[in-house]
Amino acid sequence: MFKKGFHIDLEDSLTYPSTKVICSNIENYAISTGEKLDFVSTQRPITFHLDNVLYVAEISMLRGGYSIHCKEN
Template sequence: MRGLFKKGFDIQLEDSLHYPSSDRIRKAIAAFCTDDGQKYEFINGDGSVIFKLNSILYEVTVNTSRGGYFLHCKEV
């Protein structure tokens, strides 16, 4: 029951017809955080991407939607 109330957000990927690499995921997160003036730090970049955004830990999953892929960042 505890996991149901975790916060998260989505990041849309531009031109995302192919599954994104870990490098592309990190670049998209960095661009998103920089545009908003947020402080971020990558914890794990290989395999599953985990990062801190304003002292909150997030794990990234890649999901599909019509026309491509998007990143779902969920609080850990």
Template sequence: MFRKSFQIELEDSLTYPSAQIICETVESYAAGSKERLTFVSREMPVSFYLDQDLYEVKIIMVRGGYELSCRKRR
């Protein structure tokens, strides 16, 4: 069974993001998608509810830069 996940690109993809940058990026994503956001943890690993679904953020390396991978938790 597959879990739902999505990626969010960082403005500065060459710099490893702090927890604060991750939270700001997720807030911007939620505002753009008009989904309700509630943080569970603003520390690493960052986790949040987007509407009713709980997600955890993982930092991944892609195309020579960093990106956020948000994976749905059970």
């Protein structure tokens, strides 16, 4: 079975994001989609529930810049 995931693009994609920037972007994503967000851990690895589904946030390089990749855990 495939695990679901999504990417969050960063405004300053050339700078490796801090945990504060990652959490802030995840919060903004949840607000924009109207999903319920609960952080499990705000330290790396950052884990959170989004509508009762557990995700882990990882930093990946996409299109020449950093992006947050959130995948089901």
